[in-house]
Amino acid sequence: AKSNGRNAVCFFDPEMQAAANIRAELETDLHRAIQFNQFELYYQPQVNQQGHILGVEALIRWHHPEKGLISPLDFIPIAEETGQIQAIGLWVIEQACFQLKQWQDKIDSTFSISVNVSSKQYQNDSFVNDVVEIIQGLAIDPKQLKMELTESVLSDNVDTIIEKMWQLQELGIGFALDDFGTGFSSLSYLKKLPLNYLKIDKSFVQDLHHNTSDAAIAKTIVGLSQSMNIDVIAEGVETELQLKLLNSYGCNIYQGYLFSKPVPAEDIQFTVSELLQD
Numbered sequence: 001a002k003s004n005g006r007n008a009v010c011f012f013d014p015e016m017q018a019a020a021n022i023r024a025e026l027e028t029d030l031h032r033a034i035q036f037n038q039f040e041l042y043y044q045p046q047v048n049q050q051g052h053i054l055g056v057e058a059l060i061r062w063h064h065p066e067k068g069l070i071s072p073l074d075f076i077p078i079a080e081e082t083g084q085i086q087a088i089g090l091w092v093i094e095q096a097c098f099q100l101k102q103w104q105d106k107i108d109s110t111f112s113i114s115v116n117v118s119s120k121q122y123q124n125d126s127f128v129n130d131v132v133e134i135i136q137g138l139a140i141d142p143k144q145l146k147m148e149l150t151e152s153v154l155s156d157n158v159d160t161i162i163e164k165m166w167q168l169q170e171l172g173i174g175f176a177l178d179d180f181g182t183g184f185s186s187l188s189y190l191k192k193l194p195l196n197y198l199k200i201d202k203s204f205v206q207d208l209h210h211n212t213s214d215a216a217i218a219k220t221i222v223g224l225s226q227s228m229n230i231d232v233i234a235e236g237v238e239t240e241l242q243l244k245l246l247n248s249y250g251c252n253i254y255q256g257y258l259f260s261k262p263v264p265a266e267d268i269q270f271t272v273s274e275l276l277q278d
C-alpha cells in the first residue's frame with residue numbers, strides 16, 4: 001500500500017520490494033535448477049590431528065546461468081520454505097553417494113561423506129525409503145554416509161523425526177549435530193538422538209584465543225561429547241592457534257580453511273596435509 005498523505009506511513013519500501021523481487025526470481029529459477037544441472041557439490045575435508053583426511057562434508061553450490069555462483073545461505077532457506085528442499089535434498093544425497101563410488105579406488109572403507117539434511121526433509125513420509133533406494137541403487141556402504149542436522153530439526157514433530165533417525169542409524173548411517181550450541185533446544189534432546197558426532201560451530205572457533213566465553217563453550221562441547229562417548233568435530237578452523245587450542249581441549253577432528261576450503265570433487269587431496277608435516 002502506498003500513501004501520499006503527509007503523516008501517513010509509507011508501506012512501499014523500494015529496498016524491500018527489490019529483495020522480494022530477487023527472492024521471487026530465485027524461487028522460479030530454483031524449479032529448473034536440478035533439471036538443468038545447475039547444482040554442484042563442493043567438498044571440504046574433515047581431518048584428524050595428523051592432517052589425515054577422514055572424510056568430507058558435501059556443501060551445495062548453485063551455478064545460476066545469469067547470477068553466477070549462489071551461496072546455499074541465499075537459496076536453501078527459500079527451498080525450505082517452498083518445499084523444493086525435498087527434491088534438492090535427495091539430489092544432494094544421491095550425488096554424494098555417486099561421488100563415493102567415483103572415489104572408491106582412492107579411499108578406504110572408513111572414509112565418509114557427510115551431507116546436510118534440512119529438518120523439512122524428515123517431515124516427508126518417504127524420506128527413509130528414498131534414502132534406502134539411493135543407497136541400494138548405488139550399492140553404497142551406509143556406514144560411509146553421514147547426515148548433519150541442526151537443532152532446528154527438533155522444532156516440530158520431534159518424535160517422528162527421532163524415529164526416522166533411528167531407522168537410518170540402524171542401516172548404518174551416522175549422525176552429526178551441526179551448529180551445536182547456536183540454537184535453543186534443550187540438552188535433554190541429546191540423549192534421545194542417535195548421535196555419533198557433535199560439531200562445534202565456527203562462531204565459537206573464530207575468536208577462541210581472546211574470547212573466554214567462546215573458549216568455555218568449545219571446551220564444554222568437547223567435554224559433553226566425551227561423556228556421551230561420541231566424537232567432536234570443530235568447524236571453521238582457520239589458524240594454527242585455533243587448532244592448538246582445540247586440541248588442548250581434547251578435540252580431534254577438524255574442518256576449516258587451515259586445511260582446505262570446500263572444493264570441487266576433482267580437487268580433493270587424499271594425501272596427508274603438508275601443513276602438519278613439520
Ligand code: C2E
Nearest residue numbers: 059060072073076092116117118236237238255256257262
Ligand atoms: P554449515 O553446515 O554450518 O557448513 C559450514 C559452512 O562454513 C560452509 O559454508 C563452509 O564453507 C564454511 N566454512 C568451512 N570452513 C570455514 C572456515 O575455516 N572459515 C569460514 N569463515 N567458513 C568456513 P557454505 O558452504 O556457504 O554453507 C553454508 C550453509 O548452507 C551450511 O552451513 C549449511 O547449513 C547450508 N548448506 C550447505 N549445503 C547444504 C545442503 O546440501 N543442504 C542443506 N540443507 N543445507 C546446506
Ligand code: CA
Nearest residue numbers: 057116148178
Ligand atoms: Ca554442516
Ligand code: CA
Nearest residue numbers: 179201202235
Ligand atoms: Ca556451522
Ligand code: CA
Nearest residue numbers: 116150178179
Ligand atoms: Ca548451519
